[in-house]
Amino acid sequence: MPKQEAGCCEPLPEDPLAAEQAAELSAMFKALGDPVRLRLLSMIASRSEGEVCVCELTPAFELSQPTISHHLKLLRQAGLVDCERRGTWVYYWVRPETTDRMAAMLSSVSERRAVTA
Amino acid sequence: MPKQEAGCCEPLPEDPLAAEQAAELSAMFKALGDPVRLRLLSMIASRSEGEVCVCELTPAFELSQPTISHHLKLLRQAGLVDCERRGTWVYYWVRPETTDRMAAMLSSVSERRAVTA
DNA sequence: AGGCTGTATTGAAGTTTGTCTATGCAGTGT
DNA sequence: ACACTGCATAGACAAACTTCAATACAGCCT
Numbered sequence: 001m002p003k004q005e006a007g008c009c010e011p012l013p014e015d016p017l018a019a020e021q022a023a024e025l026s027a028m029f030k031a032l033g034d035p036v037r038l039r040l041l042s043m044i045a046s047r048s049e050g051e052v053c054v055c056e057l058t059p060a061f062e063l064s065q066p067t068i069s070h071h072l073k074l075l076r077q078a079g080l081v082d083c084e085r086r087g088t089w090v091y092y093w094v095r096p097e098t099t100d101r102m103a104a105m106l107s108s109v110s111e112r113r114a115v116t117a
Numbered sequence: 118m119p120k121q122e123a124g125c126c127e128p129l130p131e132d133p134l135a136a137e138q139a140a141e142l143s144a145m146f147k148a149l150g151d152p153v154r155l156r157l158l159s160m161i162a163s164r165s166e167g168e169v170c171v172c173e174l175t176p177a178f179e180l181s182q183p184t185i186s187h188h189l190k191l192l193r194q195a196g197l198v199d200c201e202r203r204g205t206w207v208y209y210w211v212r213p214e215t216t217d218r219m220a221a222m223l224s225s226v227s228e229r230r231a232v233t234a
Numbered sequence: 235a236g237g238c239t240g241t242a243t244t245g246a247a248g249t250t251t252g253t254c255t256a257t258g259c260a261g262t263g264t
Numbered sequence: 265a266c267a268c269t270g271c272a273t274a275g276a277c278a279a280a281c282t283t284c285a286a287t288a289c290a291g292c293c294t
Contacts, residue, residue: 030150
């Protein structure tokens with residue numbers, strides 16, 4: 001047995017991030033794991049009004065309208081944005097609770113501490 | 118034409134997140150878009166030593182050893198962790214530059230500002 | 235050298251994802 | 265009532281992802 005830090009290959013540490021929480025959080029990260037969705041979120045957040053009409057988002061990409069609609073749906077299902085129809089148009093805005101929760105998880109990682117977010 | 122906020126359906130705003138940066142960042146988010154990888158990162162970060170032996174990570178999941186190895190490889194390719202072989206064992210640690218960059222992007226979103234991270 | 239242990243790579247199977255075209259639904263205005 | 269516009273949904277298909285068993289590689293020990 002070579003010289004080795006004590007603790008290597010011992011049973012296994014307490015899992016700092018419970019499986020259930022990991023599933024929840026990873027769904028949020030997965031939603032931003034596509035360049036189109038990340039840009040959509042960024043564009044929605046960039047507006048000082050706090051919301052953007054879909055009719056402004058769709059032409060910003062060289063993608064079909066249903067594709068953009070699909071990505072917006074995924075962002076909504078992940079809790080990252082919400083939307084409301086007002087007359088003919090639909091407006092989207094960011095839900096900061098979700099982005100804050102993700103940021104908290106990342107901060108705890110770079111601080112090298114157990115995660116409980 | 119109904120009463121409407123000025124600016125709806127105008128050409129399109131300056132894209133706050135350039136396509137190239139979005140591709141880079143979304144690759145990082147994608148890497149955390151899987152519950153196993155998120156838990157791996159959390160477990161690696163949770164150690165006060167700052168690093169963890171693979172032999173401690175693998176038995177923490179009900180997955181085969183090659184599967185864990187594959188997920189660790191993806192985390193490494195995304196720049197989230199790095200590793201080093203020391204004798205028989207391989208140790209992984211977090212690269213906080215990457216998690217910090219992701220956290221900065223998320224913070225700028227919840228602050229509703231254009232993203233330049 | 236040879237066997238053993240820990241980790242990575244390969245190749246394959248099944249599932250999920252991103253995109254499109256076609257269609258449906260909601261609201262406006264004639 | 266009808267046509268028109270903006271957005272969402274349905275279905276299809278290729279590409280990518282997750283997982284595994286099998287195999288290869290690296291380092292230790294006798």
